[in-house]
Amino acid sequence: MPRAARPERTGRVAGQGRRRRRRRSLRAVGGALGCRRCGRAVFWARRGWGGTGWGGACGCRVLGGRSSEEAGPRAAAGKVGRGLGLPRAGGPRGRGWGGGRGGGGAGSCRGGAGRADPALAGRVADMAGSRLPRRLFLQGVAAVFMFAFASLYTQIPGLYGPEGILPARKTLRPQGKGRWQQLWETPTLLWEAPRLGLDTAQGLELLSLLGTLLALGALLLSPLRHPVVYLLLWAAYLSACQVGQVFLYFQWDSLLLETGFLAVLVAPLRPASHRKQAPQGGRAGALPHEDLPFWLVRWLLFRLMFASGVVKLTSRCPAWWGLTALTYHYETQCLPTPAAWFAHHLPVWLHKLSVVATFLIEIAVPPLFFAPIRRLRLAAFYSQVLLQVLIIITGNYNFFNLMTLVLTTALLDDQHLAAEPGHGSHKKMATSWPKALLATLSLLLELAVYGLLAYGTVHYFGLEVDWQQCTIHSRTTFTFHQFSQWLKTLTLPTVWLGVASLAWELLSALWRWTQVRGWLRKFSAAVKLSLVSTATVALFLISLVPYSYVEPGTHGRLWTGAHRLFGAVEHLQLANSYGLFRRMTGLGGRPEVVLEGSYDGHHWTEIEFMYKPGNLSRPPPVVVPHQPRLDWQMWFAALGPHTHSPWFTSLVLRLLQGKEPVIRLIQSQVARYPFHKQPPTYVRAQRYKYWFSQPGEQGQWWRRQWVEEFFPPVSLGDPTLETLLRQFGLQDKSPARARSANSTLTQALHWTRTQLSPLEAPALLWGLLLAIGAVRVVQALLAPWSLRSSPVAPASGEKRRPAPHKDSGAASEQATPAPNPCTSSSRTARRKK
Numbered sequence: 087m088p089r090a091a092r093p094e095r096t097g098r099v100a101g102q103g104r105r106r107r108r109r110r111s112l113r114a115v116g117g118a119l120g121c122r123r124c125g126r127a128v129f130w131a132r133r134g135w136g137g138t139g140w141g142g143a144c145g146c147r148v149l150g151g152r153s154s155e156e157a158g159p160r161a162a163a164g165k166v167g168r169g170l171g172l173p174r175a176g177g178p179r180g181r182g183w184g185g186g187r188g189g190g191g192a193g194s195c196r197g198g199a200g201r202a203d204p205a206l207a208g209r210v211a212d213m214a215g216s217r218l219p220r221r222l223f224l225q226g227v228a229a230v231f232m233f234a235f236a237s238l239y240t241q242i243p244g245l246y247g248p249e250g251i252l253p254a255r256k257t258l259r260p261q262g263k264g265r266w267q268q269l270w271e272t273p274t275l276l277w278e279a280p281r282l283g284l285d286t287a288q289g290l291e292l293l294s295l296l297g298t299l300l301a302l303g304a305l306l307l308s309p310l311r312h313p314v315v316y317l318l319l320w321a322a323y324l325s326a327c328q329v330g331q332v333f334l335y336f337q338w339d340s341l342l343l344e345t346g347f348l349a350v351l352v353a354p355l356r357p358a359s360h361r362k363q364a365p366q367g368g369r370a371g372a373l374p375h376e377d378l379p380f381w382l383v384r385w386l387l388f389r390l391m392f393a394s395g396v397v398k399l400t401s402r403c404p405a406w407w408g409l410t411a412l413t414y415h416y417e418t419q420c421l422p423t424p425a426a427w428f429a430h431h432l433p434v435w436l437h438k439l440s441v442v443a444t445f446l447i448e449i450a451v452p453p454l455f456f457a458p459i460r461r462l463r464l465a466a467f468y469s470q471v472l473l474q475v476l477i478i479i480t481g482n483y484n485f486f487n488l489m490t491l492v493l494t495t496a497l498l499d500d501q502h503l504a505a506e507p508g509h510g511s512h513k514k515m516a517t518s519w520p521k522a523l524l525a526t527l528s529l530l531l532e533l534a535v536y537g538l539l540a541y542g543t544v545h546y547f548g549l550e551v552d553w554q555q556c557t558i559h560s561r562t563t564f565t566f567h568q569f570s571q572w573l574k575t576l577t578l579p580t581v582w583l584g585v586a587s588l589a590w591e592l593l594s595a596l597w598r599w600t601q602v603r604g605w606l607r608k609f610s611a612a613v614k615l616s617l618v619s620t621a622t623v624a625l626f627l628i629s630l631v632p633y634s635y636v637e638p639g640t641h642g643r644l645w646t647g648a649h650r651l652f653g654a655v656e657h658l659q660l661a662n663s664y665g666l667f668r669r670m671t672g673l674g675g676r677p678e679v680v681l682e683g684s685y686d687g688h689h690w691t692e693i694e695f696m697y698k699p700g701n702l703s704r705p706p707p708v709v710v711p712h713q714p715r716l717d718w719q720m721w722f723a724a725l726g727p728h729t730h731s732p733w734f735t736s737l738v739l740r741l742l743q744g745k746e747p748v749i750r751l752i753q754s755q756v757a758r759y760p761f762h763k764q765p766p767t768y769v770r771a772q773r774y775k776y777w778f779s780q781p782g783e784q785g786q787w788w789r790r791q792w793v794e795e796f797f798p799p800v801s802l803g804d805p806t807l808e809t810l811l812r813q814f815g816l817q818d819k820s821p822a823r824a825r826s827a828n829s830t831l832t833q834a835l836h837w838t839r840t841q842l843s844p845l846e847a848p849a850l851l852w853g854l855l856l857a858i859g860a861v862r863v864v865q866a867l868l869a870p871w872s873l874r875s876s877p878v879a880p881a882s883g884e885k886r887r888p889a890p891h892k893d894s895g896a897a898s899e900q901a902t903p904a905p906n907p908c909t910s911s912s913r914t915a916r917r918k919k
Contacts, residue, residue, distance in 0.1 A: 215372055216380050218503040219495045220352055223383060224304070224311045226492030227349040229858075231319045232301035233485045233711040233851055234342055238326060238334075239294035240847040241715055243747035243839070245333050247287045250747055251716070251736045254286040254329040273658060274325035283829045290326060291835055297322040302854070306861055313353045320346035324659065332733055333715040338486035340662040344386060345489060347660055351379035351621060374599040374611050375618040381591045382625055384496035385584055388452045389633045390664045391470065392580070395448025396636045397665035399569050405670035409438040409547070409560055417778045418672030420721040421482035421697055421714075422706045427787060429480050430778050435557040442547045442560050447473050450539055453580065455497060456587040459528050462535060467497035482697075484713030577637040581630060588626055592619060625660065628652045632663035675775030677724040679796050683741065683766030687799060690770070691760045693741070695720070695752050696846070699776050702788045712847045716751045724773060728797050732814035738769050739811065742802050754846045771797035 246254035258276060261268065269277060279289025297319055304310040304319075324343055327334045354376070398406040405411040413434060416426040447469045454466040471494060474487045543549065548561045564572075599615055602608045627645075631652035634641035652661065671677075680700060681693040694700040697707050698717040716737075723731040740748040744765030746756065753759045773796040779786040800807040811817045842850065 215500050216377055216496075216498075217372070218500045219498040220376070220380055221308075221311075222498075222503070223380070223492060223495045224316075224349055224353055226488070226495065227316070227345060228301045228304035228311070228319075230342060230485045230489050230492060230711075231323065231346065232298055232305060232854065233488070234323065234339075235294045235297035235301060236851055236854060237484065237712045237847055238715075239291060239298065240712075240842070240850060241333075241751060242287055242291050242294065244749075244751035245715065246290060246329065247747050248285070249740065249743075249745040250287070251733055251740060252331050252333070254290060257329045257331065258286055271657070272328055273321075274328035275321060276325055276329060282831060284832065284835075286329060288832065288835055290329065291839070292831070293322045293325055295835075295838065298854075302858070305858060308357060311353055313350045313355060316346060316349040316353050320350060327659070332731075333719060336713075336718070337662070337664055337666060338484065338489060340659050341390065341486070341489055341664065343659045344662055345383070345493065347658075348379060348382050348386065348625075351618065351625075352383065372598070373614065374595045374602065375615040378591055378595055378618050378622045380496055381588060382622060382629075383493055384455050385588075385626065385629065387470075387490070387493040387496060388455050388580075388584070389629065390490065390493070391448050392452045393633065393636050393664045394666045395445055395452075396573060397668045398445070398448075399566070400573070400636070401668045402566060403669040405673060406441070407562055407566075409441040409562065410434070411667075411670045412437040412440050412444075414670050414673055415667075416480055417776075418670070418676045419481050420718055421709065423480055423482060423708050424705050426480040426706065427778050431781060433557070435559065438560045439549075439558050442543065442549070444473065445547075446539065446543055450542065453583065454535070456583055457535075459532050460499065461532055463497045464502060465536075467494050470494050470497075478710060482707070482709045484709075485711045488711055573637050574639050577634065577640040578643070581634070581640070584626065588622070592622075595619070624651065628655065629661040632661050635663045636665070671725055672775075675777055675791070677793070678774050678776045678790070679720055679724045680772050680774055681738075681741070682770050682772060683761050684768045684770075684799075685764075685766060687768045691766075693752060693760060696754065699788055702779075702790065703785055705787050707848075709848045712851050714751075714847070724796075728771070732816065734771075734797065735807070735810045735814060736816045738771075738797065738800060739802075739807065739816070741769050742766065742800070742807075750843070754844075768799045768801050769797075770795070770799040 244250050246252060248255070258272070258274070275293065276286050276289045279286055282289070284292065300315060301319055304315050320343060323346060327339055327343065403411070405414060416422060416430040419426070451466050451469050454462045457463055471491060474490050477483060478487045546563055548563045550559045552559060595615055599608070599611050602611045627648045628651055630644055630648050634644055678699055682690040683693055684690045692700065695717055697709055697714045698720055699706070719731065719733065723734050728734050737748065742765060744761070749756055749759050749762070756762045773793045774790045775793055776788050776790045779789050798806060
């Protein structure tokens with residue numbers, strides 16, 4: 087009630103008596119009512135001297151016959167008082183639904199001593215900070231780890247087994263060093279495989295299986311989203327990369343390792359629901375240091391996107407400079423999808439305009455990741471999502487684009503992710519003129535940024551609209567020298583932009599620490615803040631070294647301490663340089679290597695792979711998020727002579743020997759392999775050029791032309807083959823050490839492999855994805871039932887109080903009592919009143 091319209095003292099005393107009787111009736115039913123519309127618990131708490139604050143976890147908030155819509159925006163803003171331990175999300179102080187001065191709008195309760203149930207507190211959306219984006223980030227990292235481990239597991243025997251292309255046992259040979267020195271120089275858990283009675287490949291299988299299961303658990307169960315779990319995932323994948331050789335030398339493997347280590351810092355030591363106190367005036371359950379590691383995720387996204395855009399121009403690739411790269415990209419990328427065929431036949435002007443948009447999203451937009459205006463960051467987020475989704479549709483880039491989408495969660499906030507019913511539909515409250523002025527200036531700055539981006543795009547890429555032909559013409563209007571000077575001028579300021587943004591995060595964390603109550607909690611928060619701040623600054627300094635590779639002048643001017651720190655931990659891959667699609671290959675046609683086998687050396691039969699182009703009438707597959715690593719390396723091998731890919735000679739040897747693990751990399755169903763009954767006597771490889779078919783060609787996806795012989799015809803014992811094997815160090819001088827196959831662990835690994843081998847890798851990963859979706863659906867269906875059927879757990883040391891049969895007061899007549907009582911301490915405070 088407004089102050090000007092308060093009743094006289096007599097009426098106020100009478101109102102207090104009515105409210106006192108109302109509190110007694112509510113105390114009898116346990117201090118909580120059920121919402122008459124949705125049935126969820128609606129808690130109450132005291133504030134001040136004469137009122138009762140109301141708030142709840144439901145979107146209806148029906149109380150006393152009025153819903154939140156009827157009660158107005160002030161009542162609708164109320165949630166739960168700070169005395170209940172729930173988030174404060176705005177709303178007027180001193181006015182609530184209780185009819186008195188002590189209303190409980192949105193956590194303005196002062197005197198309530200009750201403590202809300204942690205599960206309920208977790209269900210109330212926090213409308214500030216990054217709690218929800220951090221949770222989404224951790225779930226996304228777990229999902230990507232699961233896909234990466236599962237995809238690798240299906241290929242281990244053919245790639246790294248004793249009969250594989252590059253046996254892993256050759257990479258781990260003791261050098262006579264100490265155990266810990268050996269582990270530090272080659273950080274892999276596979277050093278311990280012999281202690282378990284396993285060889286290196288079997289140890290890698292065990293790590294992949296455990297990594298898949300652990301990541302699956304972290305994806306589905308919030309208690310497993312713990313720093314120790316993510317540290318184990320990171321260590322397991324780093325262990326695999328140490329023996330993965332050329333098949334694990336991809337940029338997305340390095341990106342996953344760097345992101346996985348950041349997840350170790352982002353993951354909370356304790357779930358938010360277990361925290362007893364929030365900083366005064368801060369977000370509920372928020373700790374001062376929580377947002378610091380998450381800032382590093384945003385910095386990693388900036389480095390990835392900015393470097394990927396810059397290297398396209400610093401490479402002097404004529405396709406990128408001529409804006410014609412996408413006229414070749416869809417056709418020449420490693421594993422196109424069926425949608426790539428349709429995208430390839432789009433008009434040329436649209437391809438060139440798409441290249442302009444790519445430069446805009448990868449070079450001009452990333453600095454907005456650190457913009458102080460929230461809408462600019464959201465605009466940057468949606469532009470990155472658009473780019474990644476289009477890449478996923480037109481190309482099979484395994485988990486790389488999914489990983490990039492996970493990184494974009496650092497641009498979001500709780501207010502954007504928490505889709506609270508009715509949020510944003512209320513009338514805007516009057517604000518003071520400084521706030522209105524600040525909002526106006528923010529809007530003007532936002533419009534200025536959009537205008538600057540539009541002007542720069544039109545000016546530097548010469549955009550012109552041809553209204554007669556309904557096309558947009560584009561061309562680069564700057565030279566390589568001008569771009570180099572611009573990059574030299576801009577790279578160092580982007581470093582200082584990161585420094586300023588990190589400094590702001592550190593000051594914000596320090597401010598949140600000053601709001602912590604209690605000297606013991608303050609000391610604990612100070613220790614955590616000091617450790618996390620030191621780790622954050624150290625990782626930022628380490629990342630500056632690989633980031634500065636985009637501009638050599640900036641790299642030389644970096645602090646020498648950053649170089650020393652990076653050199654000390656470089657082998658752990660905590661920070662990496664990136665630069666995807668640096669040059670466009672296959673401008674004159676897509677080079678492709680086709681393997682052929684023969685029994686007599688005259689009649690040759692092509693050996694067709696499952697995923698890479700081969701058969702002209704077979705449509706391109708969709709294998710995301712699986713990465714067929716042999717098919718990817720075949721694409722790289724086609725770009726040069728076979729001597730640049732030593733592993734190719736080992737592949738030819740295994741095909742001549744008829745090794746089934748390698749054959750399964752080519753065809754998972756061995757019966758489809760043309761030489762499944764008897765290995766070929768001769769093997770050779772031819773180089774072709776492939777192009778997408780034209781729209782009028784029925785039943786054809788590709789057309790090709792023979793170019794040259796890639797690998798000469800060889801057979802077992804051929805001098806040419808033996809020379810190449812000896813030259814590349816691929817001869818089996820020391821046969822694999824025989825290990826006992828009777829151990830329980832070895833038998834379990836063999837049984838698991840037998841059960842999963844009939845499945846193709848994409849089917850296995852999609853099955854995992856469907857299983858996760860089914861579990862999520864079941865959880866969503868059971869959530870409302872559990873809210874209604876399960877009582878809210880009482881606080882520690884609290885005795886449950888049965889509700890009496892008699893009702894006294896209007897409130898108990900209009901609502902169903904909930905089974906969960908308030909705390910005994912809150913009851914004592916109310917009795918004193």
